[in-house]
Amino acid sequence: MSSLEDLTQQMLEFRDERQWAQFHNPKDVALSLTLEAAELLELMQWKSGPELLEHLKVNRELLADELADVLGWVLVLAHDQGIDLGMAVKEKLIKNAAKYPIEKARGVAKKYTEL
Ligand SMILES: [Mg+2]
Known part of the structure; x- marks a missing residue:
C-alpha cells in the first residue's frame, strides 16, 4: 500500500518505534x-x-532513495502540522492553474510574473 495516508502511517511507526518525535520540531523537520x-x-x-x-539511469536506486527521503520528511511535516497533503496539492494546482493559464504558459518557461 502506498497512498499518502499509508506512507505517512509507516513514517510515523518508524519514528515512534525509535521515540524520535521528541526531536521533530517543525524547523528541524x-x-x-x-x-x-x-x-x-x-x-x-x-x-x-x-x-x-546516463548517471541517473545507472544510479537509479540512489535517486529513488533521495526522492523517498524528501517525501518522507514532507509527509512527517504535513502530518505534524495537521495538513491534508492530498488536499493541499489539489488546492495548489488550482492556484497554479490561475497563475499559469494554458493559453499564456504552454511551452513557455517563465515565471507567472513574466507571462
Ligand atoms: Mg538521503
Whole structure:
C-alpha cells in the first residue's frame, strides 16, 4: 500500500518505534527536508545533458532513495502540522492553474510574473 495516508502511517511507526518525535520540531523537520533535497541535487552536481541522464539511469536506486527521503520528511511535516497533503496539492494546482493559464504558459518557461 502506498497512498499518502499509508506512507505517512509507516513514517510515523518508524519514528515512534525509535521515540524520535521528541526531536521533530517543525524547523528541524523542514531543515531535514531541505538537506535531503540537497542530497538529491548532489547526485546531479557537475553533470548535465546526456551524461546526467546516463548517471541517473545507472544510479537509479540512489535517486529513488533521495526522492523517498524528501517525501518522507514532507509527509512527517504535513502530518505534524495537521495538513491534508492530498488536499493541499489539489488546492495548489488550482492556484497554479490561475497563475499559469494554458493559453499564456504552454511551452513557455517563465515565471507567472513574466507571462
Ligand atoms: Mg538521503
